[in-house]
Amino acid sequence: MFDGYDSCSEDTSSSSSSDESEEEVAPLPSSLPIIKNNGQVYTYPDGKSGMATCEMCGMVGVRDAFYSKTKRFCSVSCSRSYSSNSKKASILARLQGKPPTKKAKVLQKQPLVAKLAAYAQYQATLQNQAKTKAAVPVEGFSWGNYINSNSFTAAPVTCFKHAPMGTCWGDIAEGVRVEVPNTDCSLPTKVFWIAGIVKLAGYNALLRYEGFENDSSLDFWCNICGSDIHPVGWCATSGKPLVPPRSIQHKYTNWKAFLVKRLTGAKTLPPDFSQKVSESMQYPFKISMRVEVVDKTHLCRTRVAVVDSVVGGRLRLVYEESEDKTDDFWCHMYSPLIHHIGWSRSIGHRFKRSDITKKQDGHFDAPPHLFMKVKEVDAAGEWFKEGMKLEAIDPLNLSAICVATIRKVLADGYLMIGIDGSEAADGSDWFCYHATSPSIFPVGFCEINMIELTPPRGYAKLPFKWFDYLRETDSIAAPVKLFNKEVPNHGFHVGMKLEAVDLMEPRLVCVATVTRIIHRLLRIHFDGWEDEYDQWVDCESPDLYPVGWCQLTGYQLQPPAPQSSRDSQSSSSKQKKKAKSQQYKGHKKMTSLQLKEELLDGEEYSFLQGTSDQESNGSASYYIKQEP
Numbered sequence: 001m002f003d004g005y006d007s008c009s010e011d012t013s014s015s016s017s018s019d020e021s022e023e024e025v026a027p028l029p030s031s032l033p034i035i036k037n038n039g040q041v042y043t044y045p046d047g048k049s050g051m052a053t054c055e056m057c058g059m060v061g062v063r064d065a066f067y068s069k070t071k072r073f074c075s076v077s078c079s080r081s082y083s084s085n086s087k088k089a090s091i092l093a094r095l096q097g098k099p100p101t102k103k104a105k106v107l108q109k110q111p112l113v114a115k116l117a118a119y120a121q122y123q124a125t126l127q128n129q130a131k132t133k134a135a136v137p138v139e140g141f142s143w144g145n146y147i148n149s150n151s152f153t154a155a156p157v158t159c160f161k162h163a164p165m166g167t168c169w170g171d172i173a174e175g176v177r178v179e180v181p182n183t184d185c186s187l188p189t190k191v192f193w194i195a196g197i198v199k200l201a202g203y204n205a206l207l208r209y210e211g212f213e214n215d216s217s218l219d220f221w222c223n224i225c226g227s228d229i230h231p232v233g234w235c236a237t238s239g240k241p242l243v244p245p246r247s248i249q250h251k252y253t254n255w256k257a258f259l260v261k262r263l264t265g266a267k268t269l270p271p272d273f274s275q276k277v278s279e280s281m282q283y284p285f286k287i288s289m290r291v292e293v294v295d296k297t298h299l300c301r302t303r304v305a306v307v308d309s310v311v312g313g314r315l316r317l318v319y320e321e322s323e324d325k326t327d328d329f330w331c332h333m334y335s336p337l338i339h340h341i342g343w344s345r346s347i348g349h350r351f352k353r354s355d356i357t358k359k360q361d362g363h364f365d366a367p368p369h370l371f372m373k374v375k376e377v378d379a380a381g382e383w384f385k386e387g388m389k390l391e392a393i394d395p396l397n398l399s400a401i402c403v404a405t406i407r408k409v410l411a412d413g414y415l416m417i418g419i420d421g422s423e424a425a426d427g428s429d430w431f432c433y434h435a436t437s438p439s440i441f442p443v444g445f446c447e448i449n450m451i452e453l454t455p456p457r458g459y460a461k462l463p464f465k466w467f468d469y470l471r472e473t474d475s476i477a478a479p480v481k482l483f484n485k486e487v488p489n490h491g492f493h494v495g496m497k498l499e500a501v502d503l504m505e506p507r508l509v510c511v512a513t514v515t516r517i518i519h520r521l522l523r524i525h526f527d528g529w530e531d532e533y534d535q536w537v538d539c540e541s542p543d544l545y546p547v548g549w550c551q552l553t554g555y556q557l558q559p560p561a562p563q564s565s566r567d568s569q570s571s572s573s574k575q576k577k578k579a580k581s582q583q584y585k586g587h588k589k590m591t592s593l594q595l596k597e598e599l600l601d602g603e604e605y606s607f608l609q610g611t612s613d614q615e616s617n618g619s620a621s622y623y624i625k626q627e628p
Contacts, residue, residue, distance in 0.1 A: 141559035143547050144221030146511070147201050147497065154201035154547040155496040155514070162313065162334050162542045163549060164280040165203075165225065172224065174200060176267045179230040180207060184218055184245035191243040192235050194259065196266075197224075201497070202547030210262055211248045211255075218247065223548050224269075225277045231269035281553070283310050285333045289366040290359070292339045292351070293317050296329055299395065300416065300430040301350035304341065305329060306363055312553030313542070316507075320354050330506040332542035333370070336434065340368040347411040349432060375436045377413035384409055384435060388478040389470060391441040391453060392417055395431050398503055398535035401446055402454040403469070406478065415440075421456025436484040438520055438538040443470075443477035449518045487519045490539035499550055499557060500524050501543035503535055509550055510558040528560030 054074040147154065157169045174197050182193040195207040198219060205224045212218060222229065235242050244255050252258045270276070289307040305317035308325065310333075317338070319327045331337050344351035384406050392404040407427065408416035413435040416427075423429060433440050443466050446453035455464040461472075470477060492514050500512035516523035520539045525531065537544060550557035 141511070141557065142221070143201065143204055143511075143551075144206065147199075147204075147547075148206075152201075152497050153493075153495060154204075155492055155498045156200070157202060157546045159491045159539075160544060160546050160549075161540065162332070163545050164312075164552065165277060166280075166546075168276055168280070170270060171267060172197075172200070172269065174198065176269065177210070177232050177263060178207070178224075178269055179232055179234050179242070180222065181228050182209070182243050182245055183220075184209070184247055185243055186246060187243065189241075191241045192230075193242060193244060194232060194263070200224075202499075202549070203552055204548040209245050209248075210259065211244060211251055218245065223551050225548075225552050227274070229269070231271055231273060232263060232266075233268070233271075281312070283313050283333060284370050285310055285315055285366065288362050288364065290320070290341055290363050291317065291366050292341055292343050293329055293331070294337045294432075295352055298352070298428045300428050300432075301352050302339070302344045303352045304354050306360075307366070311555050312545075312549065314555070320360075328507075330501075332501075334372045334542040336372065336374075336437070338371065340371055341365040347414050349410055349414065349416075374413065374434045377435050379409075379413065382479060382482070384415055384478055384482060387475060389420075389443055389466075389473075389475050390417075390478045390483075391443060391445050392419070392433065393439040393536050394419055394454070396429070398537075399532060400454040401441070401451060401536065403456050403464070404440075405475075419456075421458055435482065438484055438540075439536075440483065442480040442483050451518065488540065490520065492517060492522060492539055497547055498524075499545040499547060500526070500535075500537070502526065502533075502558075503537075503543060504533075506543075508558050509545065509555055511560050526560075528562070 055072045143154075146152065157163065157165055157172075160166045176197045177194055178197070179192050180195050182191050185191055194210045196210065197205045198208050198216075199206040203223050203225050204221050206219055206221050208216065208219050230238075234240070242259075244252075285307055287307050287309065291305055291307065292302045293305045295301045295303045304320040305328075306320055307315050308318045308328065309316040313333050315331060315333055315338070317329045317331065318325045319329070322328070343349070386406055386409060388406045390404050390406065391401050394400045394402045402422075403420045404417050405420055406415050407418045407430050410416065410432070415433055415435060416430045417433055417440065418427065418430045445451075447466075453464060455462065459469075461468065466477070469475075494514055494517055496514045498512055498514065499509050502508040502510050511527045513525045513527055514522050515525045515534065517539075522537050522539055522541075522544075523534055524537050524544070525534050549555070
């Protein structure tokens, strides 16, 4: 395990002349990243300069500083040594911290290809980050600083079964040791050291180098699923050098004995951890697949859309009739809002036929098995009927649970539901929930759980009483036994931080907090925004993610709104609400979120359906009995 450390200690002493030559170079501004190459120092003028990788030793550096017209080598020495197989093996061994052997084998091309591929991916990541930052500035938001400065707690990765590593996170916790790059080092090559997890926040871990004891001066945050995080022993098997940080290198005379003592009995990552991360980030949906998805302008129907991009399991769907590809809709691949082609016809759901008579070249139907399966129900006996009353999360105002009515019973357990007092005459704002959806509730749910129930618009007899309302409307309540009463052991607690989709603008993933928990129902608050923007979300919703998910997948995270923006928008929001209430034309729920949409150049609003096929260990004790 410590072979890498032994070899690097010798290199450290023998490279003193190189260190002295570096000291002769004039100091450079700390804001510029530095490349050290053969005793010379180069900088990136703007962070975007052309880079090159030496085909001999694998050194990465500024392209202009490389040797020859082709810029294939970092120095004359590497260029001349390229034809010598023994020399190649010798240099590779030196870079890996191993002494060269007399029986040096021919250097294989695979390591070089791997390095070039890794660097190409690194450049692509930088370019993607530059693009996303240009689109939505994040003002330098850092989850680590945000959590440290406020002593926040983040929801553990195990709360999110749909997220990468959600089902195989294992025993990763505080105290686990890993091998990470040593940034407190003056060596020109990349070296590593062992660090322990001090605090865990989703995918992000606060690490402290071994040997610092209670000194937190060099603690740093990183994504534990990142490519530079390895289990203890990786350096030894990979031939990478272990070098103690410069700040404490003289603290112990025998670092090997120190590590043996510190790591005896300690836990580390599984050997196949990086492989599991990679496998958990493989998604079955592919670009150009056709699906049926809710029509965001008419909730009562679906339309055909085509997968335009897949990011971390989230799909950007472009409606098939959109010629310029701007009419889109974002959702997760496990969202209950998307279905296979032919789903609407099979259950009797409204469907907008496309003007496109045949599939476009390259487009193909997504296989039905890729979509989330709902729990099978038995509608043969007592079942939901048209006209029955219930309570439901309003998909156009996710902060409200409203008085609702079943307007139509479809096949396979699906229901069309309308919000009382706010329905359009043509039923265009009815929405589809499955009978097992955790977003519909029996009459009395809000009362027993002390949640404010939104009465029908214009209903004057307040406070609202279900018994009186059922009698006045000559209606009956849907039987309690027909609702989903399963409550899984989700692991969420009030105050936990996470990353959550703003379902009224589903292309945005925001910094958020769990502010209330009602069995399996979570109240999600978007940090920096007023409570009126809160949303009720199921604990197993695929639109909730661990802290660090955006960084891991390359998605853009929306930071908390600044105070100045909140103040200016709060006043205008009240004015717009007042004006909106005087003229109702159907889609009234857009009012409370119109302000946030305008700030973010919002498009048409969207909505949520809770996931339906859930496992449970809970009971139905939180439902109120129906009045006779």
